[in-house]
Amino acid sequence: MFPNQITYHFGSKDSLLVHAAFLAMLHDTRRIERIGRNAADAAAFRRNIARTVLALPSLPLVAGALAIGITRADLAPVIDQHLHLLFRQSERYLSELVEVRGWRVDRPVHQEVRTFWSTALGGALLAHAGAHGTATDLDLAGTLTVVDGRDAIGDESSSRAEESTVAD
Template identity: 75%
Template sequence: MEKKRTEAGSTSARGLATRRRLIEATARLCEERPGVEVSVAEIAKAAGVFPNQVTYHFGSKDSLLVHAAFLGLLHDARRIERIGRQAPDAAAFRRNIARAVLAMPSLPSVARALAAGIAKPELAPVVDQHLRLLFRQSERFVGRLADSRGWKADRPLGVEVRTFWSTALGAVLLVRAGAHGTNADLDLAGALTIHDARAATQPE
């Protein structure tokens, strides 16, 4: 019995490792070749696994692409956090975060993932899972930074981060749908209400 449990645990660990390699390899390929379709064979080769492992672990290539897109987004979000910490004040934080988010390499892949979630209902729960993780991570980061700097938002932080990311991702979807315009046409910083509460309360 103990041997069977050990073997099951080993198999589970190998499966998780394979899933991780597939997601990381796909994210890397998508970042290296933005806008270019990658094949199952290319993904499998980059991950060092057999092509049938894609459907075995994810059900479809589209599901794997969604996982990979959001892995890239979370990696980019961590880099964005470093930029946010360097801001000397709340106004600079809003500007710098907005500029950096619109330049994230993962955005095209995430736009495709969102479109896939709309077109294929079976992928919607996967998209929702990753968005919830993104929102939680962002809310935790903004909350800690705001507390340490004496900053405040004009609304609950959960609403703040959802509004910000919805604006950013919505803009990418509009461009993907053929809308004309550039990043200069979007006031993403205006989607943030973070401000320096201490400065606001000082007497004139």
């Protein structure tokens, strides 16, 4: 295969980059799903999923692809197609997990998924653009409303506040 055949198929080098970045992300979602299935409870699920997503090697690649898409209107359909696939697969995964575990989501699953990925990708885009901070500055777990019978999200944040007060 020659380089011109690749650009002919994908349309441009930037389009190839977008496809490759999202393919890497979809590959990484297998690891995310495995970690989520192994979570002992909903609180561990939220914490582990957020930590894993922020450490994905593909997250900055997709953020870079989104940045390219800002200046390349011709890539908007490609990016939209890949985001739609990411969202749809995430919705399927979360719906199945919630049903099997008997958990609940405090908003529609499609909104849960879009909020989560938008926050993760937005944080990565800011980092890609040179914003100061680390992954610990972003409360990605806080965007998830998945709960089980043992916890409620409000209870978790108040217990963290109590722990902080006790530590002081």
